[in-house]
Structure formats: C-alpha cells, structure tokens
Amino acid sequence: MAVVERETPAKVASASDSHGIAGNQTGAHVFAAALKRHGVEVIFGQSIPSALFLAAPHFGIRQIGYRTENAGTAMADAYARVSHKVPVVTAQNGPAATLLVPGLAEALKASVPIVAIVQDVHRQQTDKNAFQELDHLELFKGSAKWIKRITEVDRIDDYVDMAFTAAASGRPGPAVLIAPIDLFNEAPKVGQGERIASLGAYPLDRMTAGPDAIREAAELLAGAKAPLVIAGGGVHLSDASAEVAALQELGFPIATTAMGKGATDEGHPLSVGVVGYFMGTRGRTRHLRPLVEDADVILLIGNRTNQNGTDSWSLYPKSARFIHLDIDSQEVGRNYEALRLVGDAKLTLAELNKALAKTDLSKRKSARPALEKQIAEGLKGWDADMAKAVDLNQTPIRPERLMSDLDTVLTPETIVVADASYSSIWVANFLKSRKPGMRFVTPRGLAGLGWGLPFALGAKVARPDAPVFCLVGDGGFAHVWSELETARRMGLNVVLAVLNNQILGYQKHAEKVLFGEYTDVCDFQAVDHAAIARACGLEGVRISDPADFLPALKKGLAANTTTVLDIVTDQRAYPPVTAFEANQRLNY
Numbered sequence: 001m002a003v004v005e006r007e008t009p010a011k012v013a014s015a016s017d018s019h020g021i022a023g024n025q026t027g028a029h030v031f032a033a034a035l036k037r038h039g040v041e042v043i044f045g046q047s048i049p050s051a052l053f054l055a056a057p058h059f060g061i062r063q064i065g066y067r068t069e070n071a072g073t074a075m076a077d078a079y080a081r082v083s084h085k086v087p088v089v090t091a092q093n094g095p096a097a098t099l100l101v102p103g104l105a106e107a108l109k110a111s112v113p114i115v116a117i118v119q120d121v122h123r124q125q126t127d128k129n130a131f132q133e134l135d136h137l138e139l140f141k142g143s144a145k146w147i148k149r150i151t152e153v154d155r156i157d158d159y160v161d162m163a164f165t166a167a168a169s170g171r172p173g174p175a176v177l178i179a180p181i182d183l184f185n186e187a188p189k190v191g192q193g194e195r196i197a198s199l200g201a202y203p204l205d206r207m208t209a210g211p212d213a214i215r216e217a218a219e220l221l222a223g224a225k226a227p228l229v230i231a232g233g234g235v236h237l238s239d240a241s242a243e244v245a246a247l248q249e250l251g252f253p254i255a256t257t258a259m260g261k262g263a264t265d266e267g268h269p270l271s272v273g274v275v276g277y278f279m280g281t282r283g284r285t286r287h288l289r290p291l292v293e294d295a296d297v298i299l300l301i302g303n304r305t306n307q308n309g310t311d312s313w314s315l316y317p318k319s320a321r322f323i324h325l326d327i328d329s330q331e332v333g334r335n336y337e338a339l340r341l342v343g344d345a346k347l348t349l350a351e352l353n354k355a356l357a358k359t360d361l362s363k364r365k366s367a368r369p370a371l372e373k374q375i376a377e378g379l380k381g382w383d384a385d386m387a388k389a390v391d392l393n394q395t396p397i398r399p400e401r402l403m404s405d406l407d408t409v410l411t412p413e414t415i416v417v418a419d420a421s422y423s424s425i426w427v428a429n430f431l432k433s434r435k436p437g438m439r440f441v442t443p444r445g446l447a448g449l450g451w452g453l454p455f456a457l458g459a460k461v462a463r464p465d466a467p468v469f470c471l472v473g474d475g476g477f478a479h480v481w482s483e484l485e486t487a488r489r490m491g492l493n494v495v496l497a498v499l500n501n502q503i504l505g506y507q508k509h510a511e512k513v514l515f516g517e518y519t520d521v522c523d524f525q526a527v528d529h530a531a532i533a534r535a536c537g538l539e540g541v542r543i544s545d546p547a548d549f550l551p552a553l554k555k556g557l558a559a560n561t562t563t564v565l566d567i568v569t570d571q572r573a574y575p576p577v578t579a580f581e582a583n584q585r586l587n588y
C-alpha cells in the first residue's frame, strides 16, 4: 500500500482576503501572514510544506526553489549576510530535514540568523513510524540555536515570533521551527493578528557595553604605545564598518580576520589587511607580522579568536593587553584574557569613539606617519615578493594571476564569494576591499566545501543589482553543480570561476606536507565544467590561456545569464598558508 508523500494542496487565499484570518483560512495562511509581517519576501524551499508555498504568493512572498536542501540553506545564509534580513528556508521531514544540518551548522558557527521551517508528520501519526518520520528535535541539536515543535494552530504567531527573535537577537544563529503537516491545513479557532511586531531584520536588539568599561578601553587605547584593532565577522553582522572607519580616522591601524575582510577600505593607509594563518611567503600581510606581534594593546571586535584567525594562537602576542568587544559574553576572553566589552559592535564602537574623542589622542597623532610608512612598506614588500615568486603569465594558470585581473574590475558594490579550501584564501589574500563594508562572503564558520555557488545565488537574491563573482575549486563545486539549473530557472546571474586543478588541492598538499605522500582519491578525472554549464543552458567558457581570463570575466559580468569560467590552473599552486611555508614536499 503506497503512502501519501505529499499533502493535498490547501485552499489558497484570494489576494483580497490574504491579510486577515477569517472563514476557511488555514494554518498555512497564518504562517504566511506572520512571515510577511517580519518582512519576508522570499523563502528558500522546494515546494514543501506545499500548503505554505501555495499560500505564500498571496502574501507577496516568492519561492526560491533550490535543488538540494543543503544548497538552499547556504543560499539563505548568504542572503542573510548580505541583506541583514532573517531568511527563511524550508524542508520536508526526514531525509530533506537532515540535509539542512550542514548549512545550519555553518550558520551557527558564523553567527548568521536563519529561520528553518521543517515539516513534520501528521500529529495523529506521531511516533508510529510514519513515512519519513524522524526525531527532528534530536536531529538539530548541535547545529541550531533554538529548536521547537509547534502543535497548536492557534499558536503559530507565537512560535514564528519566537523563532525570529531567537535567530536575530543576541549572537545571531539558526532557529528551527518544526511544524506538523496537518497544522498547515487546519483552520485556526481563535482570531489571529494580535501580534504586530516585525522581527525580521538583525541585529534585533542593540545594546552597548557599560560606560565604565568603555571609558577604560578608551584610556587604554589612547595611551598605548602600539595599539592594533583586529576586526572579525561580527563587524559585518553588526553593520559596524562605518564605526570601524571612524576609529581608524582617530589613528588606529585596523587588521581583519578572513570573516572580517571588507570591514575596512584596504586602500586606506591605516588598513593592515587580513592577518592569520596565511601570512607565509606571498601573504599580503607577511611583512606586517611585526605590527601584530609588537602591539601592546589589541582591540578585538566580533572576533572569535579561532585557530585560523590567530595562526593557531601563535600570532597575537601574549604580552599585549586585550580589549574584547563581542555580543556573546562567552567569546570575550575565551582565548585571550581581556577587558570585557559585551555589547553590539556598532553601538559600542560609537560610544568608544565618543569616549576616545575625550581622551588625549596626541600619541596616535604623532605615531601616525611612522605607522602609515610601516604599512605601506610592508605592502610594497609583498609586491616585490610576488614579482619574484610567481610568473603571472605561466600556463597552467596561476590563481594569483586570476586574482590580480579580478582586482582590476572590482567595485565597492561587487560581492565576492568563495567556496572553502584554497578559494577562500585566494580571495581574502589577493583582492583588496574597496570600501568599509564591502562584502566578501566565505564559509569560514566551518569551512565546508560546496557553499560557493549557493552562497553566490543567495547573495544575488539579496542584492540583484550587485555584480556577484564566485571562486570555487573543482572539488567543492562538484557538491553543487545541480544548482546551476537553479541559477537559470530563477534568473540569478553570477560569474563563477572554477579553479580546475583536477585535484583536491588543499587535501593533497596537506597530505604531502604531513606524510610525504597522498591517497589516490585526491586526483580527479578531467571534467569540463564549461560543458556542464552549457548543458544547463548557461554560458560556459574554458580558459587555458591566462590572457583570456580578463575579457571573459568582463563579458560574464555584463551578461544576462550566469557564466561558468572553467579555468585550467596549476595543481602545484597553493596559497601562502604558514603551515606549508617553504616545504620542499610541495615542489613536485
């Protein structure tokens, strides 16, 4: 006996009656109205819960149909990072729900708000081994900030509001709302619409650290011999780059983590660039390591002091006095004991800047010319290293050549996306941010492969007018080729460059460094990614000559379709990760 895998479509509200709950309206309408109230314009889904998607257009909510749930969650994640709105992703119970886990886990670690609505089995079939029944409350433990199952149609508003509040307040993160399928078809008994709050933008609540701590921080920074600011991804989450820029104008050098990249204009004379685990030869900030190591007061902003950002906790000097500003009190002092500034970065920095203005900033003023010189010379040293270390005209193509060409067409509005592995490092190290608040979207929460293309699509949904460039490795791209069809169907035009080195690069190189050999799955058979793009009705161009990249890139950025540039790159190329520094095993 076959089981019914899909619910029967619910009655769909007419456009005129869509905002009130009356007559034969259902839980699906209540859900859609609540989402509308929170400013939701799109839902990343695949037609389930069907009743919700049939009702949603009547509330002006469009469905962005993903091919796989993990890609859909990554789309929602990038949409959130770029738009500052809380995105909604949905999935069917069971196997579909399990595929939300990777995307939610990345969002949890990267502090990105997402509301996931997960369909559950019919309430009367609970715990009977119903079709695709799974304990979702257990499933999402460890990958979500908040998980609840709603069982009363009359409480949909309450639960939707709780989910948005959980996602968008405090340290943002994913909230999972589990909703039995029959709830969407049931008519509410009591009137709805008492709740009027709109909770769909984050940070939902901004709070500042206490005035005494802020005053103490200002005194420390003003009186320091060699202060340094290291801004993390929290600056973007809090939309605090203008306040960081104001702090910079007071004479403070600003470095960032990879997640914080774009927090500053990297053309500013007091912008250090990205510091962390890729400060080896060819690392843009390699010659600025002393600037970090000699700092006596370090202000960390929205920086979780993780392994890569601190070069395995070897980079930040133990002797420095730390001031740590974060919305999550648990992050403050986690790895470096610090003066605690617990609060929203934007609001607290605004207060800190005011407090600094009242201090004696003559030290900052007098130190500035030498500081600017140190930074300029350090970056010049990098240029000289590059000229010596890399032949930008060689074939197979060096990724540094691609980044150098790409850098010439970047605008402050360009959104640069990268997948995990080397791609994240190529863009973070070799491109320059053009303004405070420029967006470089990389999966640095957990650094999983397969986030690149869906991130690019989610970013494009959030900012349709912005050019979106995405860099991926051939290994990571293979996780999500299927979303090329999504790009075409949804009319989301991005330029995707595949570093076709025909290997799991980072994996192979790490094995060579650690063991002197590597396992055979690191080498791939040849794949023509341009042909895959063309098979999906998109533009696909294979590039073997470095001179062909820039024209193809410009054409792709101007095109009315997604373009895949399949670039034959040198498999021996690796970015300047310090763990690989001067390792002879990589000269193969």
Ligand SMILES: Cc1ncc(C[n+]2csc(CCOP(=O)(O)OP(=O)(O)O)c2C)c(N)n1
Binding pocket: 420, 421, 422, 423, 447, 448, 449, 450, 472, 473, 474, 475, 476, 477, 499, 501, 503, 504, 505, 506, 507
């Ligand atoms: C989902 C996931 N699986 C495995 C890994 C481990 N891993 C990190 S880098 C890497 C190789 C990536 O190869 P590719 O995407 O081709 O990029 P390349 O390093 O060659 O530029 C692997 C397997 C990971 N980070 N994420």
Ligand SMILES: [Mg+2]
Binding pocket: 473, 474, 475, 499, 500, 501, 502, 503, 504, 505
């Ligand atoms: Mg590869």
